[in-house]
Amino acid sequence: MEASQALDARSMAPVAGARPASAGPGKALVVGGSLGGLFAATALRAVGWEVEVFERSPSNLTSRGGGIVLQPxxxxxxxxxxxxxxxxxxxxxxxxxxxxxxxxxxxxxHVPQTQTSWNTLYSALLKSFPMERYHRDARLIGVEQEDHGVSATFSDGRRVHGDLLIGADGGNSTVRKLMLPDVSPTYAGYVVWRGLLEEHQLPDAARPLLYENFVFQQEPESLMLQYMVPGADGSTTPGQRRFNWLWYLKAAPGAELDRVLTDRDGKRRSHSVPPGSLAVGQDGWIRQMGAAHANPAFQALIENTDDIFVQQILDLQVPRMRFGRILLTGDAAFIPRPHTAGSTAKAAADAVSLARAVAGAQDLDGALASWQQERLAQGMQMTQWGIGMGNRIMGIQQS
Known part of the structure; x- marks a missing residue:
């Protein structure tokens, strides 16, 4: 029996503190304290729910990828x-x-738009959430649900009860692994090399084309782009911002991808090599590629970036987002290709849609079923669109 089926079939004895389906605002346990988790937590608090957030990292989270297109x-x-x-x-x-x-x-x-950064959004969300309800170093190891409640067990022995448990813990979601052990992200066949450059570090000769513009260079099996984002402290003051650049290139599964994802200490990372950890050989290789293939303005970006990093492009689509009172949101459920500029937006929409669905619901389970139907359709549509777009850009034949 699959883990999800086993959990659904557990004893129906009520969990301590569980509420019947029509009792109104309840308590939500949000697993994951990054953007997706904080979107869910702040939206549910806005409709009167009590919320506890559990983040597996013991320390403050740091920038997870740099720039983000600010969507409605x-x-x-x-x-x-x-x-x-x-x-x-x-x-x-x-x-x-x-x-x-x-x-x-x-x-x-002329296509005006606004770009933000992970740390800008994270800081604003975190400041709005009570820190006594944001728990770090909380590694989920098990979930159990009976009747109208759900409990979560953490590696330090804590056992916490709520009316809902929301898995907003990203592409490597523990909640999804418990619910759907046979579903995991798959490699799309290419990676993205990335960098952030302080505004004052860009040579004057490169500024006319890049300054406050969204700039591309596309060639077969290659796409480079750049845009400006707030500074590390969130500043949008001219002179205190950053240039954010990305370069999508193929990396064949196996030895080539292993080389890309092996860091300077010889450790093969699972999905990405963060800033400051890129292997010396890989750092030299991408700079040489820039010198050979990038236009002069993009060459200046690459040459002047201190810490280049790299990420796999992944695909994820789940068949379900709801398992009784356990839900999956954001990248724990669907990972859109970055060409959609939709990952953060989708996590935000999942959260607001959920809060609206449960607000004042007389039939909470019915409301959750309707929420799942809507968000599954949206997630599938966005990810399919992104897969098609990314494969066309990179010259990958769709199976």
């Missing part, structure tokens, strides 16, 4: 939760430029 769903999530950022959330770009290898502009169009 994120703004709506902030507004829904009553979060006032206290300043601009991002940097406005004006034009989209498509450059060739020599740096000539092949196409220009």
């Amino acid at each position: 769903e994120v703004i709506r999530a902030f507004s829904f939760a009553g979060i006032e950022p206290g300043g601009a959330l991002g940097v406005r770009s004006h034009d989209r430029l498509y450059l060739d290898r020599s740096g000539d502009v092949r196409h220009r169009e």
